[in-house]
Amino acid sequence: MGGQSSSPADGHVVVVGGGFGGIAASRLLKSKGLNFTLIDMREAFHHNVAALRASVKPGFAKRTFIPYAETFGESFVQGKVDRVDTERQTVILDGGREIQFSHLILCTGTDGAFPGKFNAVVSYQDAVQTYEDFVKQVQAADSVLVMGGGSTGVELAAEVKTEYPEKKVVLIHSKVGLADPQLLPSVRQQVKEVLLGKGVELLLGQKVCDLSSLQLNVTHRNMAVTTDRGESLSTDLIISCVGLKVNSAAYASSFSSSLAADGALKVNQHLQVSGFSNVFAVGDCADVREPKMAYHAELHAAVAVSNISNILKGKDMTSYHTGNVTMLLAMGHDAGAGQFNGFKLPGFLVTMAKSRDLLLWKSWREMEQKQPH
Template identity: 80%
Template sequence: MGSQASSPASLQGVHVVVVGGGFGGIAAAQQLKSGGFSFTLIDMRDAFHHNVAALRASVQPGFARRTFIPYAETFGDNFVQGQVVQVDTDAQKVILEGGQVIQYSHLILCTGTDGAFPGKFITIASYQTAIQTYEDFVKQVQAADSVLVIGGGSTGVEMAAEIKTEYPEKKVVLIHSRIALADPELLPSVRQDAKLVLVEKGVELLLGQKVLNLSELQLNVISRNMVVSTDRGTSLTTDLIISCVGLKINSAAYASSFSGSLAENGALKVNEHLQVEGHSHVYAVGDCADVKEPKMAYHAALHAKVAVNNIRNSLSGKALTSYRTGNVTMLLAMGHNDGVGQFNGFKLPRFLVALGKSRDLLLWKSWREMEQKQP
């Protein structure tokens, strides 16, 4: 599967390197592959993680194996497992840990965001190990009589809903530092719906409160009757604590090489064509692009299409495509049987979100994109 299609003359001498195999990375790699480009996809893991379904994999035994899809089966020799430690923009090469060097004519950076397990699995490990890590975590959730979820952004809301849906008998508490739940980019009515679903499912909400003793608490591991204190004087006990806060841009691969093009949060400043400022042959895609919109798989795939089109257009002398942000589309799976969200700025009925996303969390889409059969 690693062989290239015959390349048109305009692609001779072109080699595109894609750093990061998340949603933006695999979308870019597939478009490069179908377009006859010579390319290399680099990721530190050996399998794509469909982390949209990571929270379901945290509560449902046997589900995790559906969320990891091996890169090599799709991209063959065009995939290299490794960690990029430096980009040499003058020599146009990426340097991997261990010293391997890969030349590029064009570079697409798709390094994504880093965050806490189980929402993210940013660890150098085989996908079999990754799957087992989730299976082990499911056992922790099953053994707990009470679970505390810290953080009421979209991930925390979905996490609490998944646990309460799968294990309705468990006590589930969600603590959030703000009053409104989920992503601030969502319509107020959608955020209110998220709260309503949690209340209907029996999740206890502590809103407008921060955990004071987080650094002293064990995360993701059963520890009976842990005492948690908040800045509002609330004290509660729980068996298991899951943190859903602290997402940050994963800039380690490029920060030293693009210091002049970094936003405050570590994302790369880009122009309307998604080219990194000052580097016309380098594109940023997905979470690591400094674009004012929610960080979502859906947007990463749109970015990837623009980046690959612009590489093609630049080679043939055509005008470059601009990326325009639109009205927010975001769907939150609230367990397998409910959901809230909006499409293109318009609120959707809950049953439609449940039907469109919550039942299988769009796994079919990633398996189709990777041209493999879902187990």
């Protein structure tokens, strides 16, 4: 199975993490005819750009998980990476299985609260069911409190209000500005206007102060919530969209000297991990100063794979350069806000480009599978 039998002498690339960066790298390795193994703890790729709609719209979740094995065959191994033995060039999985590599691409992404993130050792069916169960919690609530007004929080608040306009939706955010601070001020204002236009109530510049005593993701009638400014409100369902962190568990012990303060891997301009010429970091776990987005992970993957290919052929490596921020926020199927290459886009263009289908068509096409309806 996978790459167990292959010898690193032939060139065998192990990709750890099957998010947007991981599947982009695996597709490129496959197209170049390079020997590789993709390892992920799930059975299916999670198109988590659409996770928030899957958490409010019944029947949508099955479109957001795409089985790895149908695309990558025996080059895919389901498992959780316990650690990397850099001396022996071996990835060790929970349970003891070892997979050797000549080159390693780490793309473990970020972890955070469900429903925005869903990192668990789980089957396709169970993954879909977890979202369907959450939809029922949302449907049972008359009022929803979303904590966190970054990109995930504003998109989720908009999704709930779009799908269930009769529900009371409150968004609480510790800062005054919404969405990603690297966005243009005019785009962040556009986000605020979309939310207010949909009827989302905003509590800005404050945060929930009794968080540990509150139950998240489960509907209970009239839960009392107070903020650090002394405001009180009552809600039926509390969803957290804060606390995103780099998912470093698979590599932290093996690459301790290469870690940035937040757990990301320090990389050079070729995306090689500091101190290791045959190890690359891609996507959210690479310490690159830019917003953490699927779009950037795919750009990183192209650089990492072409550099591995160039190393094997004895050619010069290419470099990765950050560009102007491009970010599209889907705010329900009928609205959006964002910018392309540093320029603000009209809302209708974002709606057409992203909000309607959340780029699901792109992942299904790239995985060479048919999307269920």
